[in-house]
Amino acid sequence: MAIKTSLFTGEIGNFLYRKYMSEEIDDALELQDFLNNLTAIHSFSNGYLGVFWLCAHLDNKGYLDLDSDIYADFDELIDGFIAKSDFIKYDYMHQDLGVLHYIIERRDETRLKIVLNKLLSTKINYGKFYVFEEIPEEVQPTKTKTEINTGLSHGNASILAFANICISQNLLRKEFTEMANNFIGFYSSIFETATNKAIIPNYIIQGEKSSSGKRLAWCYGDLGVLYQLLWTSILVENKSLELKMIDYWLGLAQYKVEDAKIHDACFCHGSAGIAYMFYKVYKKTNRPEFLASSKFWNQEMCTQLEHSKDTFYENEDWHENNGLLLGKTGTDFVAKTLSGEMDSDWDRCFLLS
Numbered sequence: 001m002a003i004k005t006s007l008f009t010g011e012i013g014n015f016l017y018r019k020y021m022s023e024e025i026d027d028a029l030e031l032q033d034f035l036n037n038l039t040a041i042h043s044f045s046n047g048y049l050g051v052f053w054l055c056a057h058l059d060n061k062g063y064l065d066l067d068s069d070i071y072a073d074f075d076e077l078i079d080g081f082i083a084k085s086d087f088i089k090y091d092y093m094h095q096d097l098g099v100l101h102y103i104i105e106r107r108d109e110t111r112l113k114i115v116l117n118k119l120l121s122t123k124i125n126y127g128k129f130y131v132f133e134e135i136p137e138e139v140q141p142t143k144t145k146t147e148i149n150t151g152l153s154h155g156n157a158s159i160l161a162f163a164n165i166c167i168s169q170n171l172l173r174k175e176f177t178e179m180a181n182n183f184i185g186f187y188s189s190i191f192e193t194a195t196n197k198a199i200i201p202n203y204i205i206q207g208e209k210s211s212s213g214k215r216l217a218w219c220y221g222d223l224g225v226l227y228q229l230l231w232t233s234i235l236v237e238n239k240s241l242e243l244k245m246i247d248y249w250l251g252l253a254q255y256k257v258e259d260a261k262i263h264d265a266c267f268c269h270g271s272a273g274i275a276y277m278f279y280k281v282y283k284k285t286n287r288p289e290f291l292a293s294s295k296f297w298n299q300e301m302c303t304q305l306e307h308s309k310d311t312f313y314e315n316e317d318w319h320e321n322n323g324l325l326l327g328k329t330g331t332d333f334v335a336k337t338l339s340g341e342m343d344s345d346w347d348r349c350f351l352l353s
Helices: 011-020 027-036 048-061 068-084 096-105 109-120 156-168 173-188 222-235 239-252 271-285 288-308 328-338 345-350
Strands: 124-126 129-131 147-149 203-205 208-210 311-314 317-320
Touching: 011 027, 011 048, 011 328, 011 345, 027 048, 048 068, 048 096, 048 345, 068 096, 068 109, 096 109, 096 156, 096 345, 109 173, 129 173, 156 173, 156 222, 173 222, 222 239, 222 271, 239 271, 239 288, 271 288, 271 328, 288 311, 288 328, 328 345
Parallel strands: none
Antiparallel strands: 124 129, 147 203, 203 208, 311 317
């Protein structure tokens, strides 16, 4: 039976976890199975870009020892993908920018510069700043509305995240610092002040802010965007922005379970992701309030897993799910990291380091 070679929803995410836990694995056999079952899908979440990143990441960590020939094969596919892509469909999970994970892991500034230039050629103006328009996978000929997705999982905050990652790793630092400062201006211009609304609207459609209201989640809403802005403020040494972000995060730390609008414990939009995000903010600020929030949401994750018997809520029902994004592999990563049993470099796939 063919295995599901998906980083976020298949066996590959679990392979990543087992390598971080130093389990004895037949690396050559499992990797060959993954490579033999690759699809033509380029998606980072569900396709070959996620597999390529996993190999390079684990090799860099010393958890794998890969022959240089395998990278030559990977690079040939990567070059073909870059050549044919215009990067207007930038969604890092399912579309073109997922290639950046592998390029950054390989510290390849040549390919990084090519992708950056292609991406910048697609930007649109928003006031004094530039942003990137959301283009659905199936573009309708009658589409007339300009939609700006502000979120982390599929929106402009993911591009800011890649800028943060590159600045932190000293890759094209000048270019990505300019991009980061642009996004500081853009996001600062759309902060909501009403107390009953999310701080960041999910979308801007034809210039109008659109939000589903307050919530806590890695994927959409304030957590993902405000984490990236906090990280940016530290990287570019913007102290006033850093203090503003800390103040916002202190407000998010007051949210209760009913405010978060969560159904289960998963990383994407559940308690595990919330616990982990507060842990990351604690590590960046050393503020005890954020450690307390992380512990609160970690306990909520454990309670939810116990009550649901390790099942997860999807499509209005509860299902077994061993995935990294929506299932038990993700909650296991969070539990082991918060307990100090593993380091947090795995979260690069979620744009957090």
